[in-house]
Amino acid sequence: MTRPNCEDYRQLFLNDTPLMDMRAPVEFSQGAFPTSVSHPLMEDDERKAVGTCYKEKGQAAAIELGHELVNGEVKAARVAQWKAFCEANPNGYLYCFRGGLRSQISQQWLREVGIDYPFVVGGYKALRRFLIDTIEQAAAMPVTLVGGNTGSGKTIMVNELANGLDLEGAANHRGSSFGRYVSAQRTQIDFENVLAVEILKKLDAGQRSFVLEDEGKAIGSASVPLPIHHAMQLAQLAVVDDPLDVRLERLLADYVIRMQRDFCTEYGEDAGWVSFAEYLERSMFSIRKRLGNERYDEVLNIQQQAVRQMQATGDLTGHYDWLTILLEQYYDPMYTYQLSKKAERIVFRGQYDEVKAWLAER
Known part of the structure; x- marks a missing residue:
């Protein structure tokens, strides 16, 4: 049975539907x-050549050039790749920018090899608009x-709460000078899309209010979506007042043990x-002006000595000093x-468990 082209964007994201993106790599x-x-x-x-041709000579000439550029073995290799995706993901869909010519051509070429595969009506543009609207809905x-x-432990708490939204997780960055991960931070659009899908799933589960970590405008190189940021400027605040020793253990686990x-594992x-030593050094360097040169040199020396001690003996105690x-x-x-x-x-103010219980009761 042939599946129809899809216009139910909500279900696509709620079901984590596999999507084949036919747009250019850029x-x-x-x-x-x-x-x-x-x-x-x-x-x-x-794509660039076809776009130029379209502007200068019109759609018919651009389509003809496209078929000339993607032909023979090049076309066969791409269609084989698409076919493999379709067979591995029979419940998926393909999409281009607007659900137009590129989707139709891809669909036609797949039919030539016996695959009838639907596309997303409206394409990337419609899906993106739907997710932007979802973010605005949550912000209200x-x-x-x-x-x-x-x-x-603010990020930990947000993830433990049923109505928590993890902005840092969506951005793939912890927000601080030491906040990067081994994997690259998401682009602004990817950050917003991941966040919007998380929101959509929370809404589908019946959540009608949200708990977010107190953040600034930026998380690493990404900006908190404006509707969310504006809502945060008016939001009530529950503050965790954990003692220093408890916080040090969390930072040791996050910045040191996990990152090492x-x-x-990666390299x-x-x-x-x-790479681990360079990560800590570069993170420290990013705040050198606020520390002052003398204090920066002192803390950097303690930090790098702690790394050497950790590598040589497994002893972590030196890290407590610079942290x-x-x-x-x-x-x-x-x-x-x-x-x-x-x-x-x-x-509200209290220690971690007290704040978490208070938020959960709300």
């Missing part, structure tokens, strides 16, 4: 969807922020240790100042 790299795979009809240079609902000094493991033992300085002399004063400007919006 379009895909700027932003796609969490379940999308790039299998372009045309490569970047081919009640929002509560969870705040607290660095190491308070991930770098070595191998020797190169991984080098303590970082919290007491940099992060805590900075956040205390930022929090003072939001004092009138603070409605």
Whole structure:
């Protein structure tokens, strides 16, 4: 039975439907969807040539040029790739930018090899508009922020709450100077798309209010979507007041143990240790002006000595020294100042479990 082309965008995302993106690689790299795979009809240079031809000579000439560029073995290789995707994902769909000519040509070529595969009506543009609308819908609902000094476990809490939205997870960045992961941060569009799908699933589960971590305008190189950011400026705030030793353990696990493991998994033992040390050094360098040169040199020396000790003996204790300085002399004063400007919006304070229970009851 032939499946119809799809206009139910909500179900596509709720079901994590496999999507085959027929746009050029440059379009895909700027932003796609969490379940999308790039299998372009045309490569970047081919798309550029066809676009130029369209402007100068019209659609018919552009289509003719496209068939000349993607023909013979080139066409066969691409269609074989599409066919493999379709057979592996019989419930999926293909899409181009607007659900127009590229989708229709791809669909036609697949039919020539015995595959009848539907496309998304409206294409990428319609899917993207749907997700932007979803973000705006969430921003209009009640929002509560969870705040607290660095190491308070705010991201952990957001993920433990049924109505929590993890902005940092969607951005693939922890937001701080030490916030990058081994894997690259998502593009702005990918960040927004991942966040919107998360929102959509929360709404489908019946959530009608959200808890977010207290963030600034930017998370790494990504910007919090404006509707969400505006809602956060008015939101009530619950603050985690965990003691220093508890926060140090969280930072040690996150910035040191996890990152060392991930770098070595990605690059191998020797190169991984080098990359791990460089990650910590570069992160420290990014805040050198605020630390001051003398304090920066002191903390960097302690940090790198701790890395060497960790690599040689497995001893982690040296990391407590530089992390303590970082919290007491940099992060805590900075956040205390930022929090003072939001004092009138603070409605609850307590340790981690107390704040989590209070938020869960709301």
